[in-house]
Amino acid sequence: MKLRKVTAASAVVLALAVTATACGSSDDKDSGSSGSGKKIAIGIKFDQPGIGQKTPQGYTGFDVDVAKYVAKKLGYDEDQIQWKEAKSADRETMLQRGDVQFIAASYSITPEREEKVDFAGPYLLAHQDVLVRADDDSIKSPADLNSKKLCSVTGSTSAQNVRDKLAPKANLLNYPTYSACLTGLQNKAVDALTTDDSILAGYASQDQFKGKFKLGGFKMTNENYGIGVKKGSDLKDKINKALEEMVADGSWEKAVQANFGPANYQYEPAPKIGDVKS
Numbered sequence: 202m203k204l205r206k207v208t209a210a211s212a213v214v215l216a217l218a219v220t221a222t223a224c225g226s227s228d229d230k231d232s233g234s235s236g237s238g239k240k241i242a243i244g245i246k247f248d249q250p251g252i253g254q255k256t257p258q259g260y261t262g263f264d265v266d267v268a269k270y271v272a273k274k275l276g277y278d279e280d281q282i283q284w285k286e287a288k289s290a291d292r293e294t295m296l297q298r299g300d301v302q303f304i305a306a307s308y309s310i311t312p313e314r315e316e317k318v319d320f321a322g323p324y325l326l327a328h329q330d331v332l333v334r335a336d337d338d339s340i341k342s343p344a345d346l347n348s349k350k351l352c353s354v355t356g357s358t359s360a361q362n363v364r365d366k367l368a369p370k371a372n373l374l375n376y377p378t379y380s381a382c383l384t385g386l387q388n389k390a391v392d393a394l395t396t397d398d399s400i401l402a403g404y405a406s407q408d409q410f411k412g413k414f415k416l417g418g419f420k421m422t423n424e425n426y427g428i429g430v431k432k433g434s435d436l437k438d439k440i441n442k443a444l445e446e447m448v449a450d451g452s453w454e455k456a457v458q459a460n461f462g463p464a465n466y467q468y469e470p471a472p473k474i475g476d477v478k479s
């Protein structure tokens with residue numbers, strides 16, 4: 202008797218789960234009807250001020266604004282978005298598994314990643330740089346990093362670039378998140394943190410870090426931010442169209458100013474869709 206009850210309950214749960222999945226995958230129907238219960242799961246960063254950040258007031262940053270704009274064009278209002286943290290090392294897997302419909306998380310378009318996922322965009326051009334303690338004058342060029350303890354995040358292009366070309370002799374420490382690297386920089390476990398200048402500018406301008414850190418200003422690479430989707434997904438074309446509209450109607454410019462202005466980040470002009478700079 203008890204067993205049968207459980208089975209019946211499981212059947213209901215299963216039915217609900219199936220319905221929810223069916224709703225979730227209806228992302229191609231641009232009905233735009235809010236209140237229909239349909240949701241879209243989007244991957245962003247949770248710990249990058251100015252780019253993607255989870256705060257007590259909600260989710261903020263340039264990637265968040267881009268994602269909201271794109272979602273709207275796909276037929277989803279803000280309250281229909283389910284935000285998920287997409288750490289650097291997890292992004293391809295999250296898309297392959299279908300955990301999220303798309304990822305806007307300081308996600309550089311690279312040939313290696315394009316073997317696993319597709320990208321819309323690019324929608325921002327950033328450059329790899331370093332963040333060091335404000336009183337450290339020993340890092341004047343990328344070559345100076347060779348004798349230093351350098352923090353980067355597992356699964357990021359920044360870690361790969363250091364190993365491959367920028368400072369192959371650096372003592373490279375790979376941490377799981379950028380916030381972990383920042384703590385390391387503060388307590389001198391590492392000498393520098395390397396990633397995109399767009400991200401580092403956001404950290405340097407945080408109240409709790411004001412005057413403590415500075416950027417190298419090295420522009421070591423081109424990082425073309427794209428929106429990642431599952432390989433073969435027809436969302437790619439739709440997102441490209443949305444990104445073009447975002448630039449054309451002035452929303453892109455508004456979003457960069459609002460999000461990068463406080464950090465005084467000198468952003469590049471909006472890239473053309475498909476124009477990936479090597």
Ligand code: GLU
Pocket residue numbers: 289306307308309354356357358359396397424
């Ligand atoms: N844009 C680089 C990347 O996609 C570094 C930033 C990040 O880890 O998100 O790997």
